[in-house]
Amino acid sequence: MKVPILKQGNILIATIQSALTDQDLISLKDNLSHQVIQHRSHGVVIDITELDVMDSFSTRTLRNIASILKLRGADTVIVGMQPDVAFAMVQLGLTLPNVKTARDLEEGLTLLK
Amino acid sequence: MKSFQVSVSIISDADIVTARQQARELAKTFGFSSSELAVIAAAISELARNIVSYAKKGTIFVKLIQEQGKKGVLIVAEDQGPGIPDLHLAMQDGYSTMNSLGLGLPGVKRLMDTFEIQSTVGQGTAVTAKKWVM
Amino acid sequence: MEKDTESEPTSSYAYNLMKEMKLDEEEILHRKAWLEFEEPDVNRLLELNDMAQGYATEVIESLYDHFLKFDDTKKFFEDPQVLNRVKNLQKKYFLRLTNGNYDDQYIQERIKIGSVHASIGLDVKWYLGAYGFYLRAVGKRIFKAFKSNPEKALESYFSLEKLVYMDIGLAIDTYIYQREATIKIQQEAIRELSTPVLQLREELLILPIIGAIDSQRARQLTEQLLHAIRDKRAKVVVIDITGVPTVDSRVANHLVQTVDASRLMGATLIITGLSAEVAQTLVTIGVDLAKINTVGDLQGGIEEAERILGYHVTKSLEDDSK
Ligand SMILES: Nc1ncnc2c1ncn2[C@@H]1O[C@H](COP(=O)(O)OP(=O)(O)OP(=O)(O)O)[C@@H](O)[C@H]1O
Ligand SMILES: [Mg+2]
Numbered sequence: 001m002k003v004p005i006l007k008q009g010n011i012l013i014a015t016i017q018s019a020l021t022d023q024d025l026i027s028l029k030d031n032l033s034h035q036v037i038q039h040r041s042h043g044v045v046i047d048i049t050e051l052d053v054m055d056s057f058s059t060r061t062l063r064n065i066a067s068i069l070k071l072r073g074a075d076t077v078i079v080g081m082q083p084d085v086a087f088a089m090v091q092l093g094l095t096l097p098n099v100k101t102a103r104d105l106e107e108g109l110t111l112l113k
Numbered sequence: 114m115k116s117f118q119v120s121v122s123i124i125s126d127a128d129i130v131t132a133r134q135q136a137r138e139l140a141k142t143f144g145f146s147s148s149e150l151a152v153i154a155a156a157i158s159e160l161a162r163n164i165v166s167y168a169k170k171g172t173i174f175v176k177l178i179q180e181q182g183k184k185g186v187l188i189v190a191e192d193q194g195p196g197i198p199d200l201h202l203a204m205q206d207g208y209s210t211m212n213s214l215g216l217g218l219p220g221v222k223r224l225m226d227t228f229e230i231q232s233t234v235g236q237g238t239a240v241t242a243k244k245w246v247m
Numbered sequence: 248m249e250k251d252t253e254s255e256p257t258s259s260y261a262y263n264l265m266k267e268m269k270l271d272e273e274e275i276l277h278r279k280a281w282l283e284f285e286e287p288d289v290n291r292l293l294e295l296n297d298m299a300q301g302y303a304t305e306v307i308e309s310l311y312d313h314f315l316k317f318d319d320t321k322k323f324f325e326d327p328q329v330l331n332r333v334k335n336l337q338k339k340y341f342l343r344l345t346n347g348n349y350d351d352q353y354i355q356e357r358i359k360i361g362s363v364h365a366s367i368g369l370d371v372k373w374y375l376g377a378y379g380f381y382l383r384a385v386g387k388r389i390f391k392a393f394k395s396n397p398e399k400a401l402e403s404y405f406s407l408e409k410l411v412y413m414d415i416g417l418a419i420d421t422y423i424y425q426r427e428a429t430i431k432i433q434q435e436a437i438r439e440l441s442t443p444v445l446q447l448r449e450e451l452l453i454l455p456i457i458g459a460i461d462s463q464r465a466r467q468l469t470e471q472l473l474h475a476i477r478d479k480r481a482k483v484v485v486i487d488i489t490g491v492p493t494v495d496s497r498v499a500n501h502l503v504q505t506v507d508a509s510r511l512m513g514a515t516l517i518i519t520g521l522s523a524e525v526a527q528t529l530v531t532i533g534v535d536l537a538k539i540n541t542v543g544d545l546q547g548g549i550e551e552a553e554r555i556l557g558y559h560v561t562k563s564l565e566d567d568s569k
Binding site for chain 2: 021054055
Binding site: 081082083086087089090091095102103104 | 474511
């Protein structure tokens, strides 16, 4: 698994650690969908501190993840987006409406409590 | 010997990652700020993904350029795919034939300082864009 | 060969300056061609060298006497030690004119002189006047020495003049180049200063924007702010645009981008000082004002920020106790 997923109580934490291919992102989506059901998690934090670029595909996939998990009863929080990544993203015209964001893992976890 | 250009052939989604990483490394040597590097990487990502999605294969070419005392980077994305029948439509925010966000091409235009696209149905597509060091 | 070891080694600074100013071989040849500075000129100058050795000290002394007569130039030589050192350098410089080898190395030496003068703030007019003084002093001596052959005297003098004009061209270009570089650095500094990101308290940043914003400045502002949000771990940022005279649609777009990008990083942005006109501009470009957190003035913005940060309880307690 390219993106490790950790279970902490009823929350799942996915930490992106290296550049992801489209395929890696799709597996992340599938894995989270499964594990949320399996562990009856009510929240998921995706830590993207290490991610150095976001494009339309990764944005769309993160949005999809959030809405799929919502249907399965879990809230998603994206944490740790780097300033340069955020700026390039909005210049492209991309945002993450209806997805919660937080500065870091700690804040993300608090938000889900 | 320092190189001033890279060329990455794009066949699978893994090549998208390679293309943007190599472009980033190259542009870094020319004094782009970290935020400009992220912009260049995002633009390459969009163009390379369009190649994978619509043309199956093609090339991303990145070159350091200097014009009238300005330093910058030139990006060329080329393929011999199906081409785009209506460029005007394709350049509009939200237009997508794949039910995606339709922000790739217009987004790249916003990210870069110059942007040109040429496309002939049945022959292929070429996007040429430049970004100057601020 | 000997001359190379004798002449003062030029710094890599002068070498870099030469490269930056694009004074490559082609450009140097080009300049020489324009001045009609050719091989016979080099030979004539070399012929003058012996003579120059003879009168160098005398010419330099008279030049410095001249300098000391004017307050503006005198102030550079208050210290007798400095004066002595400069005189020695000046002599070397003077003799270098008739040393041949007007190559790369020569160009670098000349650029260095221009650069030193520019950095101590010696105006071009003093430099030019001094060169004029030189030419007159040397001219007189050349014509005296070649009294029997005035034609040769004139030719030699012209050769010297060509080289001097090349020197002057290089020095002035260096002045201009350095001045432009200084201006650029100052502009950068002003830009940084004019957009201070202030930390009001833990997790709260204030960015008062003053003056006109073009798209470049807007981009830098956003970049700076987003980095400050990460580096200072800010949760809320108040941007006050009361001091911005006009906000066109491009700047308005940047504002919106900044709001969106901050949110992506998990921070909240509050905009204060938004005039009715600016609000109109935002609506015109299709911005949903409901999505932007705007508060009338900076004070209100700070209060709103503190409320978001959960400081309101403590604050009202303080107020009660007063
Ligand atoms: N290289 C290409 N070859 C053929 N068609 C292309 C090419 N690039 C883009 N297109 C066409 O132009 C449309 C718009 O492209 P654009 O990148 O803007 O959006 P998208 O790829 O559909 O969505 P997004 O990039 O936001 O995920 C595409 O849907 C596709 O029909
Ligand atoms: Mg696309």
